[in-house]
Amino acid sequence: MTQLPARTEKKLGLVIDLDTCVGCHACVTACKGWNDANYGAPLSDQDAYGADPSGTFLNRVHSYEVQPGDAAAQIINFPRSCLHCEDAPCVTVCPTGASYKRSQDGIVLVNEDACIGCGLCAWACPYGARELDRAAGVMKKCTLCVDRIYNDNLPEADREPACVRTCPTHARHFGDLGDPDSDVSKLVAARGGYDLMPEQGTRPTNKYLPPRPKDRPAEISVLAPLLDVKATGLAGWLDRILEKL
Amino acid sequence: MHPAPSVIIFTVLSGLGFGLMFFLCLGVIRPLGLDALLMWGLAYGLALAGLVASTFHLGRPMRALRAFTQWRSSWLSREAWASAATLLMAAPLALAAILGGALPAVFGIVTALLCLATVLATSMIYTQIRAVPRWNHWTTPAQFFGFALTGGAILSGQNAAGAQLCVLLAGVIWLAWTIGDGRFAAHGATLKSATGLGGAGSLRQFAPPHTGSNYLLREMIHVVGRKHARRLRALALVCAAVLPAAMLLVLPAALPTTIAVAAIHVTGAFAARWLFFAEAEHVVGLYYGQRQLAATS
Structure with missing residues (x-):
């Protein structure tokens, strides 16, 4: 059913810390690795070792340069994946009901057996979160590792999305953003987490934490006092004479 | 697109x-x-x-x-x-x-x-589709109705009605282009709103997320052929509306007229529809550095 649930019991999602992300792409690789073999059609590659490689990924890491007016430029690494929106436009446009949002936890999923691969959901998503798999002909998207987070066969530490589990700098956090007392909600409140493209009215569940303000180097070098040499003796007398001329 | x-x-x-x-x-x-x-x-x-x-x-x-x-x-x-x-x-x-x-x-x-x-x-x-601001406007249904009714009138051999609808269609597609060109800016999505970065400073793409192509680039960040957009617009306007209107007014109502006018109108309709897709920009292009100049200036 492609009508959105009026409310969801939980709002599971990710919080991505742009301050600590180092742009290593480990989340991209972990995501690809897990989703190559588990839930749904495997993420395929075309011409993987050839001249024009291309493939399906559910997570991509961009790099942007911020140039403040009065300070040094900063590189920000920016992971981009499905935001599991509350008003997900990808769900309502689907003609077959393959695209749906779960009422229990808010995860947006694709029922690949019902997907006709029309691509309209990918058009409707402002964030480029959906990619049509060329081999399978069906739409692929982040499942929030629905086959990990509830999986009793995995050790408890592994019951979180592969991207979160693998992140070496803990720049990715997983939890219930609908519960104001959850760790992720507290993190968002403390760090000023924000929505991407709020003007699209999608009400994303995932939040991004802004980079912390950087320290500025002091105006005067710490070596400056050492450079302020006072001449003494004959040189000092010459210095004073020449100053007067 | x-x-x-x-x-x-x-x-x-x-x-x-x-x-x-x-x-x-x-x-x-x-x-x-x-x-x-x-x-x-x-x-x-x-x-x-x-x-x-x-x-x-x-x-x-x-x-x-x-x-x-x-x-x-x-x-x-x-x-x-x-x-x-x-x-x-x-x-x-x-x-x-x-x-x-x-x-x-x-x-x-x-x-x-x-x-x-x-x-x-x-x-x-x-x-x-809100993510494609050019389409997300009343001019889109207006264009589709304009083409359907004009084409229908031409094919059914109604020369007078066809000519009137051609004039209307010319106005509709001209409006759609004129308003459409400003839709992306009016919608307000920029690389800054897409990423939440930049503040008062400037922001640009430093490195793309992947060196090869992908579905998003092929499907939604299509830029090929925009350099011919101006010429194609002229061709679409002349073939879909202006020339058919003139021919319907001048030539006698007969089967050869209908066939000739329909052929020209359909050529223009294809050109206009190609532009409808090729000129439509999806906001996801912002993440890939599209419209960067507009975002930094």
């Missing part, structure tokens, strides 16, 4: 077919016998050819029938219902015209309205 031939053929041909069917259902022209077979056959042929072409766009065309299930929320599903209902409802009208017979006038009016509903549903598939 990628101007996929399947979708261009679908929207142009089915629009023409349902436009012609609208005038046939209303009884504006009343062909009988063999003439009716040809005219209704043309309308059905165009509409069906368009609908068949649309399935070539699917990754899994064998499951296309599932598209009938979500009419409550999806315009694509509503389009499937509207087109199927129109084609079924028009069948008795076509048979009555071909074999001789009469149906209540209200039946024709209802079916004519269904033709318009189908064109509206097709246009709403694009209009509803």
Whole structure:
């Protein structure tokens, strides 16, 4: 059913810390690795070792340069994946009901057996979160590792999305953003987490934490006092004479 | 957006077919016998050819029938219902015209309205997409109605009405281009709103997320051919509306006129529809550094 649930019991999602992300792409690789073999059609590659490689990924890491007016430029690494929106436009446009949002936890999923691969959901998503798999002909998207987070066969530490589990700098956090007392909600409140493209009215569940303000180097070098040499003796007398001329 | 031939053929041909069917259902022209077979056959042929072409766009065309299930929320599903209902409802009208017979006038009016509903549903598939600001505007349904009715009037040999509709169509597509060019900026999405970065400073893409191509770049960040947009716009406007209007006013109402005008109009319609896709920018392009100059200045 492609009508959105009026409310969801939980709002599971990710919080991505742009301050600590180092742009290593480990989340991209972990995501690809897990989703190559588990839930749904495997993420395929075309011409993987050839001249024009291309493939399906559910997570991509961009790099942007911020140039403040009065300070040094900063590189920000920016992971981009499905935001599991509350008003997900990808769900309502689907003609077959393959695209749906779960009422229990808010995860947006694709029922690949019902997907006709029309691509309209990918058009409707402002964030480029959906990619049509060329081999399978069906739409692929982040499942929030629905086959990990509830999986009793995995050790408890592994019951979180592969991207979160693998992140070496803990720049990715997983939890219930609908519960104001959850760790992720507290993190968002403390760090000023924000929505991407709020003007699209999608009400994303995932939040991004802004980079912390950087320290500025002091105006005067710490070596400056050492450079302020006072001449003494004959040189000092010459210095004073020449100053007067 | 990628101007996929399947979708261009679908929207142009089915629009023409349902436009012609609208005038046939209303009884504006009343062909009988063999003439009716040809005219209704043309309308059905165009509409069906368009609908068949649309399935070539699917990754899994064998499951296309599932598209009938979500009419409550999806315009694509509503389009499937509207087109199927129109084609079924028009069948008795076509048979009555071909074999001789009469149906209540209200039946024709209802079916004519269904033709318009189908064109509206097709246009709403694009209009509803907020992520493509150029489409997300009333000019999109206006264009689709303009092309369907003008094409229908030309094909049904109504020279006077056709000429008037051509003038209207010229206005509609000119408005759609003029308003459309400012839609992305008016919508307000920038790399800064897309990433939340930059503050008062400037922001640019430093490195792309992948060195090869991907589905997003192929499907939604299509830029090929925009350099010819100006020339194509002139071609589309002249062929779809200006030249047909002049010919319909000057040439006598006869079959050769209809064929010549229709051929020119359809060429213009294809050019305009190609531009409709090729010129439409998706906001996801911002993440890939599209419109960077606009964002930093």
